[in-house]
Amino acid sequence: MSKQDTDYLDELEAEAIYIMREVAGQFERPALLFSGGKDSICLIHLALKAFRPGKFPFPLVHIDTGHNFPEALKYRDDMVQLINEKLIVRKVEDTIKVKKLQDAKGKFPSRNALQTYTLLDVIEEFEFDSCIGGARRDEEKARAKERIFSVRDEFGQWDPKMQRPELWNIYNGKINKGENVRVFPISNWTELDVWNYIKRENIQLPSIYFTHERECVVTESGQLMSNSEYLQLDATDKLVTKKVRYRTVGDMTCTAAIESEAYKIDDIINEIKEAKISERGATRMDDKISEAAMEDRKKGGYF
């Protein structure tokens, strides 16, 4: 990969840093949503470029579903120590107890929908007026329609028909009390851009993005789900040990592994270039429910 091949990354990086600095300039109480996944890791890297030698003008917030990969949690804690920034963790487990919510059920109990409650609670608790997230428009077609500054009402709801026009590099973050803005600095990045950027910037990632042996359950549709204490397996389920890696890191219960021998970033980049299946299609069970699954979750306050 020559310098020229990654010229466009400078443009994407500049755009993302500009957006982050607009958040810092326009809002009183921003937060950066950090999961330990590759996209939010890029956000941290971009924030370092945007604000050092100063401190981040926002804390990091992690919504802990209780179903996280231990590798991602370790990475999160190591990162926070390394950059010496504030981390706020709120657990879905606690929200379930306090709000007496029904926990996720089934063989692969996903708390994906439940984490919206915790997110909205943490926004209220700290009176966050903006939350920076690592969502990208190429991930999913409802996301492709969302603004970079996405205004949510006091219930966190996204109204796709009432979005503010967003022009040039001018971001309107004016809101009323109780509302908040979700901000997506890497909206215009693709999965491949993220990996090319990680390579160019030599960004360290949690180990699960690279090939490793893992005990998995094969689902009916052929997806590989990591065995863990959170799964409700039947006697008939067979466990297989495979060489796998993760393309995206969500919950252990709803993120599938892919078979891969890629242990270097270059291998991963080649793998993605050849991949015939989209990132979310390959790995997310939560999007398979219906055609508008993401749109519905966003309307309900999901990030």
Add this chain to the structure above:
Amino acid sequence: MELLRFFTAGNVDDGKSTLIGRLLYDSNSISTDIIETLTKQSKTTGGDTKIDLALLTDGLRAEREQGITIDVAYKYFSTNKRKFIIADTPGHIQYTRNMFTGASNANLAIILVDARNGITDQTKRHSIISAILGIPHVLVCINKMDLVDYSEATYKQIEADYLTFAKQLNLKEVSFIPASALAGDNVVAKSEKMLWYKGKPLLEFLETTEIAELKKTEASRFQVQYIIRPQTDELHDYRGFAGRVVSGVYKKGERVVVLPSGIETTIDKIEVHQKEVEIAETNTPVVLHLKDDVDVSRGNSIVPIAHLPKTNKELTATICWMDSAAFIPGQKILLQQNSFRTKAVVKEVISKIDIHSFAALESDGSMKLNDICKVLIKTAEPISYDSYVDNRGSGAFILINENTNNTIAAGTID
């Protein structure tokens, strides 16, 4: 590898989404799982092709149900030669404001024309918006050529009609391609059915057309977004002005003025990602340090003494009204130009631009959704700006309703 941002505009049934779908599909940018989903959907909506390519860009449920595009959809694809960001903008008249949104960052416009209908009011509106937004290159894609028997005469007639209309718009460059998005003619591969067309098919055109960027000779502009003050023991006096080089270049040691205060000083140091540099070019995120301890806040401009922008409390501009609520004379609003925001008021609606002829019509002082008007604006604080024609970065602004916080208009300064 270069990045080309373009947008597509056209009437409701010009086949815009199909064209984008075709570009993505034929350039192998669509994953198999998404094709599977599309095949499923295409059957349920009863499309007349095996895969309804338009469904690729229509991301919202209401769009799929109604078969229309409501909002700008961003799509990404790349070839060996270039990376592309497409803003697919709706043709529906009530969503024209979204076309402004999609077009504002674009280097190229693709305006679709249905070969059966020729130039329509929408074509004119889209072209006028492209002209107002200073889109460097307009490509008129004459689509559905299969439905006019691939007739060269029809194509020539539309081309001539368009050029007659566009003469007054001062578009920088205009090109034409005859195509059929549905059949795949001249989209990725050259059409066998229109051998009379000697130009490039669409994809090749997009891969090779020159990307017009901000001119390097443009005056240097910088606006403060955020002030970095670590206030630690070892960085006690550190006070850096973070922002993006909007245009031109910034050099260490250069004499500059802070606007609107007018205080002169010198650039002491330029940092890019915490490394000191001598020169920073357009679009680079930088931290500037000034020699003197002067008062600088967010939204202030730091510009070279040699090339000052205009700075005053009054400007004339062309604006597109984007709010469903009509303009109320005397209404207090906010004006935002990059990171600068001030209270403002529209003092006068000077004229209304006719979307069919581009002529300035007499105004009755009203402005409603989708109206394009020339206005006089007064601001509470002095604003530093250039004419949009000279500098897209410092000549654009939005208007915000102070009460609803909505973005109600987009403007380009005369």
